Amino acid sequence: MGIKFSLLAVLALVLVAFLGVEAIGMNYxxxxxxxYLAFFLFLTGFIYRILKWARAPVPFRIPTTSGQQKSFSWVKQNKLDNPSTKLATVGRMALEVLLFRSLFKNTKMEFRQGPKISYQWEKWLWLAxxxxxxxFFIIVVRHLRFFMEPVPGFVHLTESLDGFLQLGLPGLYITxxxxxxxxxxxxxRRVVIPQMRYISLPxxxxxxxxLFGLGVTxxxxRYFTKVDIVKVKELAMGLATLHPTVPEGIGVLFFIHLFLVSTLMxxxxxSKLMHLGGVFLSPTRNLPNDSRIRRHINPWNYPVKVHTYEEYEDDFREKMIEAGLPVEKE
Amino acid sequence: MASVPKANELIAGTDHKPPKTGWMDTPVEFRPGTWCYSGKSKNLEVVGLPNPREWSPIDDDWKLPENWKEIIFEGLRERIHKYRSFQLFMDICVRCGACADKCHFFIGSGDPKNMPVLRAELLRSVYRKDFTLAGKILGKMAGARELTEDVVKEWFFYFFQCTECRRCSVFCPYGIDTAEITIIGRELLNLLGLNIDWITAPVANCYMTGNHLGIQPHAFKDMIEFFVEEIEEVTGVKIEPTFNRKGAEILFITPSGDVFADPGTYTLMGYLMLFHEIGLDYTWSTYASEGGNFGLFTSHEMMKRLNSKMYAEAKRLGVKWILGGECGHMWRVINQYMDTMNGPADFLEEPVSPITGTKFENAKSTKMVHLVEFTADLIKHGKLKLDKSRNDHLKVTFHDSCNPARAMGFFEEPRYVLNNVCNHFYDMPPNTIREQTFCCGSGSGLNTDEYMEMRMRGGLPRANAVKHVHEQHGVNMLSCICAIDRAVLPPLMNYWVPGVDVTGVHELVGNALVMEGEHERTTDLRGEPLEGMEDSDNEDL
Structure with missing residues (x-):
């Protein structure tokens, strides 16, 4: 149900853009x-969500330690999986954000009757x-050439690296x-693995x-039904410089592409896509495991009702004296 | 254990295929062996938990307060604002499924709601419905659902089917920690008076008498003195521990399970022998006589209330620092919560070993040192005379307890000690130890008898790994540094891997420790004859 619903939703988006431009001519x-609206929503929404998370305090220092803690000088600490300093924590986060280190560790369980259970390294999810x-990142960088004049060197560089195969014309981008x-x-993967399908939502x-629609359009x-690139750039530059114009004669495919991008933004x-920002804020990853070394402050720490020693001694004084245990009040 | 099917039958019907009906439309079934008895009202009253009453999870009517929905929503709102972890973990899961087959309860039961991702969705779905725009507008399409009594029952079932072991969080690309979700889930349940007796009773006992078992001060002293006699029998050495002694240099706190239940008691004998041998100036406390903290399994506040005794007692006795025994979740609380909740411990000194002069740099703020660290340092400095051969009748492996592993990173210290006190040590396969260690299946307060089927299922991945080294190397002793482990691994081993016993690390230390003035040992601390001593044991008789 979720698959159909989602597919129909995306097809509807395509149709809306197609009809809107082709039938009604609402190119502007x-x-x-x-x-513009989408970009505005993206920017404000993104910032709002980050601020909302950031405003919530981190009362406790709860890193998931995945390696040896800081111990004696003669015990080798695993600084990247169990950092005790800020610098090492930055290292852990960098590996997490740039290389998906936790996902890299993924295993697949195999369950055979007996029972006998084994675990294998599962790298495909990580790789994909x-x-x-x-x-996606490189494609976004490549797209900057539409929004900048002159096109900066790093965009050219990305393009040439991405197209190093030099296959076909226009050259094929690996990405x-x-x-x-x-x-x-x-x-x-989501459809074929029964558990994945079971947990998947629309x-x-x-x-x-x-994203698939974006990629296909x-x-x-680029490779098949060409659109007028010069005019696309004119439009993009107009958007970027806040002097929007819509040149005549850009193919409808472009507008569908742009509408899907707008929807995504x-x-x-x-949506869950906010994991892009959230991953930086995760308290199990972005804190050093140093709460025995330095006191972590909980901003809302409050006094609680406790059973004091005095109350305890009052409860048991006779028995304590009889057993020869020292007491505060005889 | 009568109601638990035989080991080979238990798993026969278990596959990991999800049911035909979607998870929101699959009701939870309270089968015997899969749920724990409810908290008794008298225990709730002792610590002032809400809605004390007699009820059972198999009743139709759970006697919830009239405004229970409001309580949950208010509780949820409060926690979203208080815990960034919780808010973030409600929002950013992409359901990639990397966590799914990491959970011991999922592996052992095949129940899809035991996949960490789905366990969290049980709560997320309600959060979405009332706290997110998409959920409000799109409802079920956005993975949102109405909060109903059935949802609450489902929460109860599955949040008490998670041991907060954090294995899934190792693999999550965003570090989503199901323990956080379960902790908060249980907090919400507790607001309605939904909790289990195996947690509320220890909490109430711990609060009033200082330990889970409700051992009163004189009895606590008696029990330890009983072990003093046992030690004298095995070694010929007389030990004189002190209690509630002001002016001692060190306060020693260990889980009370060590004081009363085998095989933890042998570990306790190891502690006593070690401290005596090095002449440690330390004291026991009958007030802070519990290292464990079932408050952690109730709520953050309850954890703080119970934990407060450690610093309070250290201050009252005027000790310099605190030494903590072998316990799992106790060390999570000490490492990740104690100083924050109940510190600063500015009345204590930065811990220094009186024997080796080593400064415990990694504990300079909490001022609490793990006994295994302490012992590793003693061994490193050659302060202990150890006869490894006294453990030659044992082939030992080591179970990394969840909390010292994933909330501390305590891997090398216990292995260093083990390698110095026994000759035959074999680690289990890499995917089942250290940060990837599997839970005993009974942690976080689920170590109760009526829950035995789930415990055996949840413990299966651990047992399966033990079986591997049992078959490959003849391992017959599973060592650990956790009191819950010592209580629950023996039945687990008995069920899945008969022939493997369970021990604390300091029991093995006690066996190997050559003490001044001791007579020739013919048995280990359990009274089992040492290798080559089978005959001399008979001569004694």
């Missing part, structure tokens, strides 16, 4: 207003995740392939279809 709406995120392959894998399928435009802050 889909080329300027919607992207990494491929997807880095492809285009990787992106579509990874999204497809992530989708298939909110899991929808972004996958949306992008690939179509607007949807982003309200």
């Amino acid at each position: 709406l889909f080329g300027v207003l919607v992207p 995740g990494l491929a997807f995120h880095y492809s 285009d392939l990787l992106f579509l392959a990874a999204v497809t894998y992530l989708f298939i 909110a899991d399928y929808f972004p996958l279809f949306l 992008g690939v179509l435009m 607007a949807y982003f802050p309200f």
